[in-house]
Amino acid sequence: MANYSIFTLARNALRRHRDWPQAWRSPKPRPSYDAIIVGGGGHGLATAYYLAKRYGMHDIAVLEKGWIGGGNTGRNTTIVRSNYLNPESAAIYDHALKLWEGLSQELNFNVMFSPRGVINLAHDPGEERELMRRIYANQLAGVDAEWVTPTQLAELCPILNLDPNIRYPVVGGTLQRRAGVARHDAVAWGYARGADKQGVDIIQNCEVTGFDIQAGRIEGMRTSLGDIRAPLVGVVAAGHSSVLAAMAGIRLPLESHPLQALVSEPIKPVMPTVIMSNKVHAYMSQSDKGELVIGAGIDGYTSYAQRGSLPVIEETIRAVVELFPITSRLKMMRQWAGIVDICPDASPIISDTPIGGLYFNCGWGTGGFKATPGSGHLFAHTLAKREPHPINAPFALERFYSGALVAEHGAAAVAH
């Protein structure tokens, strides 16, 4: 496989780009593997990559029922940040953010990570106090966070409406400078290419139809392409985690909801940062293509339909037009939804299960993209060592029985 560099680019340019090799293979599944990862999104591919690269397991298959990165990996608003409230959450998301910082070099694939800063707005004194509390918590946890005044906001984002007479005036906000955005498809492709290079079989259009469980231990998977044996299985299926868990006879505390996003027509650069508001429920950034990328909320009811309802979009557009008046004449080009698996405490689950050799990584809800590298690394550690890494130990399924929840509804930023 070609290493991507300025020299290979120049050499292929001279050959009119006809000789680029495939970035990853499309193998047929073998009868057995040392480990199977169910789910070929960013988290699943990252898990396979780190299992091979850092933990020396190369005999791995990633099973994906559609195409890689076609679920929530390709449907999010690409925001990456780590300013969560609790120390456990700050640790897990900042672990991911540190991996983001070197990811393009690590994968030899440009994931276009752009630490342009993420701002969370406050619209009243109560929200200001809550966000100040989060800044202090972040600083204690070693995560960069600072308060920005409306004057600073005018410089950081000139299109933001700072008029004190709007319905929900902006009184300030938090800024995490190391946060930003990344190219979501590139993350899936980069991890897929890296995992494939390590010998991982990425098997697309292969749907899991059942689990082969004998004497309380996982023996393999039943799939649309036949039975595949493996003594170790990691399920990373986001919105469909409960469906897979039910096949294995496990109950999870998840609810699957559609989470919507939309993009405008491309325009010249107007937005140098990412702005989020919990209060009016809007968040927006600008892609490198020039589209304004807008995140909406979740629908209040369970759905697997990958489409959301119009009232949710209307509420978000209302907020966006008030916060950014220049958007009022913009055409919206596309609107879509992904099915997110919401946990009662808005924190993820990386956990073993009552079935030996079967592990779940789920519950990332509305904020999984930012955690992709960290989630993959920690889940790979958990699978390889058969015990959790200290960073993901607080996120076991056990917490719903012990009561040690990690409540992050405020920092999750999308209303649940």
Next chain:
Amino acid sequence: MLLLDCPWCGPRSEEEFACGGEGHIARPLNSENMDDAAWGDYVFMRSNHKGVYFERWRHGLGCGRWFNIARSTISHEILAIYHVGDAKPELPE
């Protein structure tokens, strides 16, 4: 967008309603003898079923009353609306 037929007010837009999550989860009567596993299961675990799902809804911006519905979580089609306390209607999964 859903059109829900409130048993008391008739058909109204989904914007008037709030979904209360999975239905038919009875509060345990022997709560003083329950262990952590039983409590965790009652409070947090949900079937989150893909297919016909039985839910509680409330007509918050209308009569304010609770009722049950059976709805497909794949097509969003509403298959039955019935009163709290009624048995689950017989429907295919």
